[in-house]
Amino acid sequence: MPRDHLIRFLAGAALAAFTGSAGADPAPDSEKLTHLVIQECGSCHGLTLKGGLGTPLTAEHLEGLDRETITHIILTGIPGTPMPPWAPLMTEADADWIADMLKQGALE
Amino acid sequence: MTRLMRTLTLALGLAALPLATPILAAGAEDGLRGTGSLGVVIERATGSVLIVDTEARATLARVEGLGDLSHASVVFSADQRYAYVFGRDGALSKVDMLTAAITGRVVQGGNAIGGAISDDGTLVAVSNYEPGGIRVFDARTLEQVADIPAVGADGLESKTIGLVDLPGRRFMYGLYDSGEIWIADFSGAGDPVLTKFPDIGLLPYDGNVTPDGRHYIAGLFGEDGLAHVDTWQEPMAVNRILDGYGRGEEPLPVYKMPHLEGWAALGEVMLLPAVGRHELIALDLRDFTETSRVETHGQPIFAVVRPGGRYVWVNFAHPLNDTIDVVDTLTLEVVHSFQPGPAVLHMEFTPRGHEVWVSVRDANSVHVYDAETFELKAEIESHAPSGIFFSARAGRIGQ
Numbered sequence: 001m002p003r004d005h006l007i008r009f010l011a012g013a014a015l016a017a018f019t020g021s022a023g024a025d026p027a028p029d030s031e032k033l034t035h036l037v038i039q040e041c042g043s044c045h046g047l048t049l050k051g052g053l054g055t056p057l058t059a060e061h062l063e064g065l066d067r068e069t070i071t072h073i074i075l076t077g078i079p080g081t082p083m084p085p086w087a088p089l090m091t092e093a094d095a096d097w098i099a100d101m102l103k104q105g106a107l108e
Numbered sequence: 109m110t111r112l113m114r115t116l117t118l119a120l121g122l123a124a125l126p127l128a129t130p131i132l133a134a135g136a137e138d139g140l141r142g143t144g145s146l147g148v149v150i151e152r153a154t155g156s157v158l159i160v161d162t163e164a165r166a167t168l169a170r171v172e173g174l175g176d177l178s179h180a181s182v183v184f185s186a187d188q189r190y191a192y193v194f195g196r197d198g199a200l201s202k203v204d205m206l207t208a209a210i211t212g213r214v215v216q217g218g219n220a221i222g223g224a225i226s227d228d229g230t231l232v233a234v235s236n237y238e239p240g241g242i243r244v245f246d247a248r249t250l251e252q253v254a255d256i257p258a259v260g261a262d263g264l265e266s267k268t269i270g271l272v273d274l275p276g277r278r279f280m281y282g283l284y285d286s287g288e289i290w291i292a293d294f295s296g297a298g299d300p301v302l303t304k305f306p307d308i309g310l311l312p313y314d315g316n317v318t319p320d321g322r323h324y325i326a327g328l329f330g331e332d333g334l335a336h337v338d339t340w341q342e343p344m345a346v347n348r349i350l351d352g353y354g355r356g357e358e359p360l361p362v363y364k365m366p367h368l369e370g371w372a373a374l375g376e377v378m379l380l381p382a383v384g385r386h387e388l389i390a391l392d393l394r395d396f397t398e399t400s401r402v403e404t405h406g407q408p409i410f411a412v413v414r415p416g417g418r419y420v421w422v423n424f425a426h427p428l429n430d431t432i433d434v435v436d437t438l439t440l441e442v443v444h445s446f447q448p449g450p451a452v453l454h455m456e457f458t459p460r461g462h463e464v465w466v467s468v469r470d471a472n473s474v475h476v477y478d479a480e481t482f483e484l485k486a487e488i489e490s491h492a493p494s495g496i497f498f499s500a501r502a503g504r505i506g507q
Binding site: 035038039040042043048050051052053077080081082084085086088 | 152153176178179196197219221237238267269284311313329330361362363364365426427451469470492
């Protein structure tokens with residue numbers, strides 16, 4: 001979807017401009033991101049990621065989604081639902097890291 | 109030492125919190141004490157709660173083993189001795205605040221969101237996400253009284269939200285997936301009588317009733333507007349209010365769902381968190397039209413009125429959640445803004461509003477502020493505190 005790509009590009013560009021490091025995102029901070037997933041994602045998806053207002057984020061539940069799709073959902077959100085776009089608050093590398101962890105069930 | 113006192117001291121000793129003062133210290137020398145200054149702080153990551161005393165500004169005990177408290181809430185028995193804790197994992201626990209013991213516990217569903225207690229104090233209702241619907245229990249024994257699935261007109265099982273008590277042994281709640289509002293009336297001898305309002309709008313995410321028990325309002329995530337029911341009218345009907353309150357503007361991302369708890373019904377005005385905007389909406393309660401907006405620091409989560417009604421305290425969604433704005437309801441201006449610390453999740457006023465307790469999750473601390481001067485009166489250590497609930501809620505409608 002070109003529009004989504006555009007949004008991601010703009011968000012990335014804005015972030016790069018903000019951090020002054022175009023094209024070189026800092027490595028994901030695993031401690032910070034783990035806290036974010038448990039506490040902030042957990043507000044809707046449950047601290048144990050077993051679901052709430054939002055769907056479960058357990059590895060089992062995410063089996064049908066590949067890593068790229070999960071990353072995309074994290075960054076752009078799901079329009080028409082409460083799932084917000086996280087691109088303003090994290091890098092694509094961060095979202096990739098979260099998607100990996102969720103797929104592995106490492107945060108459950 | 110009386111037998112009662114020994115029993116209480118023993119129970120508290122087992123509560124596994126090193127405390128300089130026993131729970132009865134704030135009480136009289138006869139070993140008796142009241143519960144009007146007691147409350148509960150949810151420690152959401154560890155499945156525990158603190159029993160706190162607002163007069164002593166201190167923790168009396170920690171109660172553990174309450175399960176997943178990701179999104180926990182609490183109501184109180186009519187005598188203000190027992191706290192009913194609703195856990196995310198579907199558990200309903202009854203905690204005796206005097207002995208700091210769990211005296212009853214039922215895992216009633218897979219995934220719960222909150223609950224309410226009937227006006228006569230005899231029924232506790234739990235709102236569920238999975239499998240949806242509500243379940244109602246005897247407040248004394250926690251035996252199940254009713255199981256009411258929430259299958260909307262669309263035939264789908266629905267998560268339920270915004271469950272509150274109404275006068276006359278009734279409960280009112282919303283159906284998130286089906287977009288409906290229901291009332292379950294337990295005033296008769298037989299099965300509860302259900303009243304259903306379909307087509308109220310898309311994705312009602314929370315609801316609440318005004319402190320007089322009259323106006324039920326559900327926030328809609330799926331559209332710009334709210335659903336309103338005046339429960340004093342016969343027959344009752346759902347009206348759309350604030351329709352299109354943000355139309356034409358690109359909503360901002362919402363990183364935490366606003367809550368319609370503790371909202372400000374201030375005589376003729378109510379202040380509500382807008383969704384997707386850094387604003388409160390001022391609503392005229394006489395005709396349910398918008399009178400103005402209050403610009404705030406971030407996406408409001410809770411807009412809690414200080415008892416008395418003069419000020420509303422507001423906290424915010426991630427990532428702007430280190431701040432509290434205080435709004436003067438006469439001028440509708442932010443008169444004070446300050447940063448208690450990282451992740452301010454909840455605020456609870458003492459019954460007459462002289463102080464306010466604030467959970468600062470990522471500082472592992474509950475702050476107690478003078479509500480008039482904003483002076484920090486105490487910091488109470490707590491593991492990732494979230495909701496704070498004081499026993500005075502037992503005397504309020506819609507808690």
